[in-house]
Amino acid sequence: MLNHNAVLPHQAFTSFAHNDDIFSENSSLFSRLSMLSKKPNWLLFTAGATLPTNQELQSFGIETHKVIKIKESNSMTEKDIILKALNAKNASAIVASDNFSIQDKEALKSQARQSGCEIFFMDSAIQQTLTRHLH
Numbered sequence: 001m002l003n004h005n006a007v008l009p010h011q012a013f014t015s016f017a018h019n020d021d022i023f024s025e026n027s028s029l030f031s032r033l034s035m036l037s038k039k040p041n042w043l044l045f046t047a048g049a050t051l052p053t054n055q056e057l058q059s060f061g062i063e064t065h066k067v068i069k070i071k072e073s074n075s076m077t078e079k080d081i082i083l084k085a086l087n088a089k090n091a092s093a094i095v096a097s098d099n100f101s102i103q104d105k106e107a108l109k110s111q112a113r114q115s116g117c118e119i120f121f122m123d124s125a126i127q128q129t130l131t132r133h134l135h
Contacts, residue, residue, distance in 0.1 A: 029095075029120055030060035036092040036118060037063040044085055047072035048097025049122040066092075082108055086115040098123040 030052075037043055043066050045051045051069045058064060070081055078096060085091050086108075094112065098121040105121060112119040 029122070029126065030057075030062065032118070032120075033093055033095070034061040037061075037066050039092040041066075041090050041092040041117075043067045044091045044094045045069045046078050046081060046094065046096045048078050048099060049095045050126070079104060079108070082119070083111065086111050086117055089115050089117070091115075091117050093118045093120065095120045095122055097121065 033043055043062070045067065047070060051067070054064050057067060070085070073081060076084070079100065082094055082096055085094055094117060096108075096119065100108065100121065108119050
């Protein structure tokens with residue numbers, strides 16, 4: 001469960017401003033997630049995507065109380081989970097792993113647009129940057 005701690009606007013980037021590699025690699029993804037977190041729906045992270053820490057989420061102005069990590073399923077693939085989430089139409093964004101073919105990515109992006117959702121595929125560089133800062 002994520003705890004929500006308010007971050008004042010002037011504090012939003014202070015904790016990572018000194019860390020250029022995490023800011024530059026993740027800023028476009030997290031800037032967009034910050035905007036999408038202002039919508040009434042959820043930000044979903046699949047089991048295949050690294051969930052940033054609360055501090056990382058807050059540093060980019062993401063409303064942490066709207067972030068949900070989806071557990072890995074024994075019976076459904078990551079693609080099936082994404083499609084189910086898109087059909088529910090209660091997510092502003094879905095962040096998934098980058099383990100999809102180009103065709104699958106395009107199909108998922110198309111389905112996401114039809115559902116009023118955005119989908120992001122977290123590549124290994126971003127995941128490694130986040131993982132490196134977890135400890």
